[in-house]
Amino acid sequence: MKLAAFSVVLAVAAILSGMSAPRDLGPKTPGPIQFMLSTTFSTGAYPSGIAAGDFNNDGIPDLAYVSSHDGAICVALGNGDGTFGPCLDSSSSYSPYTVAVGKFDGENLDAVVGDLDYGNGLAMFGDGTGYFTSNTPLITNDHVPGGIVVGDFNGDGNNDVAMTDTAGQGHVYLFLGNGDGTFQPVRKFSTGGHVPTVILAGDFNGDGKLDLAVLNTAGGVSHGSLAILLGRGNGSFDAPLLYKFPERENHERTALYNPSAIAVGDFNNDNRLDVAVSFRDSILHDMGYARILLGNGDGTFQQGALENAGQQPNWIAAADFNGDGNTDLVLACAPDENQGEISVLVGNGDGTFQPRVTFPVDGSAPVQLAVADFNGDGKPDVATVNQSSSTISVLLNTTVFPHIGQPPQNHSPTVPRFADGVPS
Numbered sequence: 217m218k219l220a221a222f223s224v225v226l227a228v229a230a231i232l233s234g235m236s237a238p239r240d241l242g243p244k245t246p247g248p249i250q251f252m253l254s255t256t257f258s259t260g261a262y263p264s265g266i267a268a269g270d271f272n273n274d275g276i277p278d279l280a281y282v283s284s285h286d287g288a289i290c291v292a293l294g295n296g297d298g299t300f301g302p303c304l305d306s307s308s309s310y311s312p313y314t315v316a317v318g319k320f321d322g323e324n325l326d327a328v329v330g331d332l333d334y335g336n337g338l339a340m341f342g343d344g345t346g347y348f349t350s351n352t353p354l355i356t357n358d359h360v361p362g363g364i365v366v367g368d369f370n371g372d373g374n375n376d377v378a379m380t381d382t383a384g385q386g387h388v389y390l391f392l393g394n395g396d397g398t399f400q401p402v403r404k405f406s407t408g409g410h411v412p413t414v415i416l417a418g419d420f421n422g423d424g425k426l427d428l429a430v431l432n433t434a435g436g437v438s439h440g441s442l443a444i445l446l447g448r449g450n451g452s453f454d455a456p457l458l459y460k461f462p463e464r465e466n467h468e469r470t471a472l473y474n475p476s477a478i479a480v481g482d483f484n485n486d487n488r489l490d491v492a493v494s495f496r497d498s499i500l501h502d503m504g505y506a507r508i509l510l511g512n513g514d515g516t517f518q519q520g521a522l523e524n525a526g527q528q529p530n531w532i533a534a535a536d537f538n539g540d541g542n543t544d545l546v547l548a549c550a551p552d553e554n555q556g557e558i559s560v561l562v563g564n565g566d567g568t569f570q571p572r573v574t575f576p577v578d579g580s581a582p583v584q585l586a587v588a589d590f591n592g593d594g595k596p597d598v599a600t601v602n603q604s605s606s607t608i609s610v611l612l613n614t615t616v617f618p619h620i621g622q623p624p625q626n627h628s629p630t631v632p633r634f635a636d637g638v639p640s
Contacts, residue, residue, distance in 0.1 A: 246538035247616030249560050249573050251598065254298040254590070254612040256578040259601070260286035260305075266601035266608065268588040269317040269325045271346045277588040278346065281601055281608060282312035284332040289315065291346040298591040298612045306348040310338055318366035318375040320352075321397035328354070328377050330361030337361060337379050337389075341397060356381070356389045356402060363415040367426045370451035378415055378428060386412035386432055386443075392451050400451075407443045408456035410434045418480045418489045421515045425449035429491060430456070431478045440475045442491060444515045457515045461493070461507075473497055473504070481534035481543035483520070484567035488513040492545055494525055494532040504529040506545060510567050521568045526559035527551040531584045535596040538562060539617030545569065548582040548600050556582040556602055558611060575611060580604040 260283035271278045276294040281303075283290075289312050290303035312329035320326045324344040330337055337354030354377060362382040369376045374395035381387050386407035391399040409432025420427045428445040441460045445453035461475060473495040483490045488511040496504040504527060508520030525532075526549035537544045542565035549557050556577035561569040579602030590597045595613040602609060 246540045246618050249538055249544075249562055250614045250616075251558070251560070251575040251611040252614045253576070253578055254597075254610045255300065256607050256609040257292065257300060257303075259283065259303065259606050259608055260288040260290065261606050262603050263601045263606060263608070264313050264583060264603060265315040265329075266584050266586045266599060267315045267317050267327070268586040268590075268599065269327075271325050271342050271344075273324065273344055276592070277590055279586065279599055279608060279610075280315055280317065280327055282315045282329055284311040284313045287311055289327060289329055289340060289348065292608070293346050294590055296592055298597065298610055300608075300610070304346040306340065308338070308351070310334070312338070314361060314364050316364040316366050316377075318377070320375055320393050320395075320399075322395055328364055328366065330364055330379060332360060335360050335381070337364065337377060337391070339377065339397070339399070352397060352399065354379070354389075354391045354399060354402070362411075362413040363430075365415045365417045365428070367417040369417075369426050369447055369449075371425070371449050376451070378417070380407065380412040380415050380430060382411050382413060386410055386430070388412070388415065388428060388430060388445065388453075390451065403451065405445060405453050406456060407432055407445070408458050409441045409443060411440075412443070414477050416478060416480050420444050420489050420511060420513075421446055422488070422513055423449075427515065428453065429478060429480060431475055431493070432458075433475050439473065442478065442493065442509065442517070446515050459509060459517050476504075476530055477532045479532040479534040479545060481545075483508055483534075483543050483563055483565075484510060485542065485565050490520070490567070491517065492532055492534065494529040494547055496528045496530070503527060504547075504549070506532060506547070506561065506569075508567055508569075523561055523569050524572055525549070525561070526557065526572060526574060529559070530582065533585055533587050535587050536563075537596055537613060538615045539595070541565070546585065546587065546598055547572075548577075548585045549574075550581045550583075553604060554580050556580055556600065556605075556609075558582070558585070558598055558600065577602065577609045577611070579607040579609050582609070 262285040292300040311332040313332040314330040324342040340348035362380040374393040390403040414431040425447040430443040443456040509517035528550040529547040531548040542563040545561040559572040581604035582600035
């Protein structure tokens with residue numbers, strides 16, 4: 217998996233008047249983290265998933281969202297300035313709950329959704345205009361899908377799909393793509409825990425083969441676990457390596473804290489992938505937090521920092537939001553039923569983070585977010601899908617990036633110019 221990088225343009229001019237003098241190149245350190253609410257637009261009722269990608273091949277990131285209530289999968293085409301056109305609806309008879317993007321037939325950007333009613337996946341093929349005109353079912357005949365990730369898990373150059381279930385003993389369902397829009401029969405792997413939800417891909421042991429990170433949100437005497445399934449490079453995985461969460465991660469509180477999401481990035485700049493886990497207070501609806509798990513480079517982790525993350529964090533993602541070369545975190549939080557916000561934790565580059573900075577979301581109950589450069593200024597922006605208010609909010613990053621001779625190295629694997637969700 218390549219690590220995403222954000223280019224900072226540096227103009228250098230020579231003054232040809234007998235002697236040369238450099239121009240004022242601006243600040244050498246990033247400014248305070250800043251986001252501006254760009255636009256909020258309506259969606260179908262109670263949207264639950266969001267993904268960014270270029271669905272009409274114009275080089276500008278668009279947004280896809282799904283709503284199980286309406287059976288909708290819609291694409292809002294980006295205008296390149298942080299605003300979006302009307303949603304193009306490719307509704308179906310299914311109840312899509314989660315969404316990811318990839319290229320499954322070698323043509324335009326496609327999407328894959330998890331169906332809430334039947335527990336299967338559905339690969340939906342884009343026509344290059346923002347609509348999905350055909351689909352292929354990904355049959356599991358099992359439980360409700362939890363998370364979806366796209367990657368090449370057998371090294372053949374084709375996009376594959378991995379999904380989790382959310383009931384009983386947890387499993388990952390793997391569909392190897394043939395590159396022509398068809399898939400091989402499903403393969404099934406244990407996650408070693410219960411109620412797996414979020415699933416991400418990365419190389420956690422440095423062997424060049426794509427692995428899986430799965431969040432088990434419950435299981436036994438612990439309150440869930442992080443499962444790492446090391447890939448063998450042939451479409452199969454080793455037995456899961458588990459990092460179990462204590463029953464109560466924050467021992468200063470009496471409430472129970474439940475894991476809600478995970479993000480992957482190199483948080484201490486040692487060229488090993490780490491994981492950040494968001495936890496929310498399930499009883500008092502009080503302050504949530506993020507636990508940093510530092511990768512040992514072999515698929516195992518050591519406990520890192522515990523950071524305040526905001527109230528009721530539902531989602532977490534990693535990117536370099538201030539251009540200093542360190543990976544930061546952003547969380548979608550729901551302080552109460554009538555409001556939402558994002559919390560940004562600026563990374564120090566050693567596995568710790570600065571105190572969170574919050575920005576309001578013009579919507580309620582943001583349940584997921586997507587990160588991409590929506591206005592083409594080289595900075596990662598944030599879009600939240602707000603379930604209770606049935607809206608999407610786009611927050612543009614207005615942080616002053618440092619002007620340096622070389623582009624900063626961003627250790628997050630998440631945000632190119634347009635984030636199509638496909639590891640490369």
